[in-house]
Amino acid sequence: MASFVEIDRYNLIPLSLSSLCACPCLPMSNKIIILNQRRYSKFNLRIVFDGSKTMFRVRQSGVSCDRRFVAAVVRTKPDRLDEDDAKEELDKGNNLPVIEDSISERQEKASQLKKRIVFGLGIGISSGGIVLAGGWVFTLAFAAVVFVGAREYFELVRSRGITAGMTPPPRYVSRVCSVICALMPILTLYFGQIDVSVTSAAFIVAMALLLQRGNPRFAQLSSTMFGLFYCGYLPCFWVKLRCGLAAPALNTSFAGIGSAWPIFLGGQAHWTVGLVATLISISSIIAADTFAFLGGKAFGRTQLTSISPKKTWEGTIVGLGGCIATSIALSRIFCWPTSLLSAIAFGFLNFVGSIFGDLTESMIKRDAGVKDSGSLIPGHGGILDRVDSYIFTGALAYSFVKTFLPLYGI
Known part of the structure; x- marks a missing residue:
């Protein structure tokens, strides 16, 4: 089961689940990651979390997600990555382009x-x-x-x-x-x-x-x-x-x-x-x-x-x-x-x-x-x-x- 999906070179922002789900479920202190609101000419991303059914889908026209997926995120158990670990992994993912640029700059200086x-x-x-x-x-x-x-x-x-x-x-x-x-x-x-x-x-x-x-x-x-x-x-x-x-x-x-x-x-x-x-x-x-x-x-x-x-x-x-x-x-x-x-x-x-x-x-x-x-x-x-x-x-x-x-x- 995939816990995190790395999306390289796109701006990712944390957003509270309350902005996606208005149902009266458990308190939504956890956060999920959605793409920044930018338009791309060709973009179609699916994230499958368990089984073959698509739970989270991103298209050029917008973002759609399954209600059961949101509820599953809210009711997640402690055996998964906690919020601090998720933030650390997210920081690593966001820093990848910076690291690549730094490596490229060092190679250019060496040359x-x-x-x-x-x-x-x-x-x-x-x-x-x-x-x-x-x-x-x-x-x-x-x-x-x-x-x-x-x-x-x-x-x-x-x-x-x-x-x-x-x-x-x-x-x-x-x-x-x-x-x-x-x-x-x-x-x-x-x-x-x-x-x-x-x-x-x-x-x-x-x-x-x-x-x-x-x-x-x-x-x-x-x-x-x-x-x-x-x-x-x-x-x-x-x-x-x-x-x-x-x-x-x-x-x-x-x-x-x-x-x-x-x-x-x-x-x-x-x-x-x-x-x-x-x-x-x-x-x-x-x-x-x-x-x-x-x-x-x-x-x-x-x-x-x-x-x-x-x-x-x-x-x-x-x-x-x-x-x-x-x-x-x-x-x-x-x-x-x-x-x-x-x-x-x-x-x-x-x-x-x-x-x-x-x-x-x-x-x-x-x-x-x-x-x-x-x-x-x-x-x-x-x-x-x-x-x-x-x-x-x-x-x-x-x-x-x-x-x-x-x-x-x-």
Whole structure:
């Protein structure tokens, strides 16, 4: 004999038997379950409780039940499930859709995490090889990343959230600017500096905007100039850092990576100040992001800024500690910089650049009304979502190594 019948994914409500039966029978303290009053296109349910005769029937048109069934429910004996057990079983039945949704959500999160790990490892290994190669390999790969990032930036500028308060630049100007941004790293490597190229590009773009048909707007000029600066000029400092600082970084007595580096790959001379500084800077940024995420999950209580609600002061402090610790550890491995104070200052600058780069991109995405800058990388979003922490850091790292280290002799 069936005590309960599970009806999945339909709203069930308890209803006193007095609302179904008006006969002068025993006091009706027990309750039964009926379907919520909703219409369904195809619905016909029968519940048979003893024997083959239908006692309870639900159709599209309404609910009908046998009078003897109601009386039987009222005169039920204690050997059946009591009211508390019935309520518990009902709660279990009602919670089934929630449990299914929770399982589905966990599976989706696990799938996203797997994608993030797989593609993250692939990006990390590829990027490491490109940084070690240096020269034109590094520059051309970097130019491709800059081009995609510039395209994502100008798409954000043209999004509905930003265009509601400004006039975006024409599409042809956005495409030309994306190409110019991609050419900037190449010109930086070829000429050794970028000032003339940036000035020329800014002048050409400004003239194109001012001479366009219609009514030119200042918002078009400002968003385009910032795009050239954000997506073109600032990333070029990574090329200057990696390829422009060619002084040896390893001590001659160092018996580690440099001495064991193959001759056909450049030998010990391959480990220049630019390569070591780039590796330390990139590793410090990765450590800062990782430690900030873990620290925020474990200790995060105080919101850092409304621009990025998930960032907390606690996570930021943990990220700063992880960034400086990574910089110190790698400085001991590579024997550069030789001073502990220099390693701490270098790690601090890397963290400052990474956090403000992340917040800048978050501000752009918030105004654009989007979660990710793109969908190029599964589980990670767009290129700007992955490189936002590096945009300002290259300029800070290059300025520190080029200016302050020789100045103070550390």
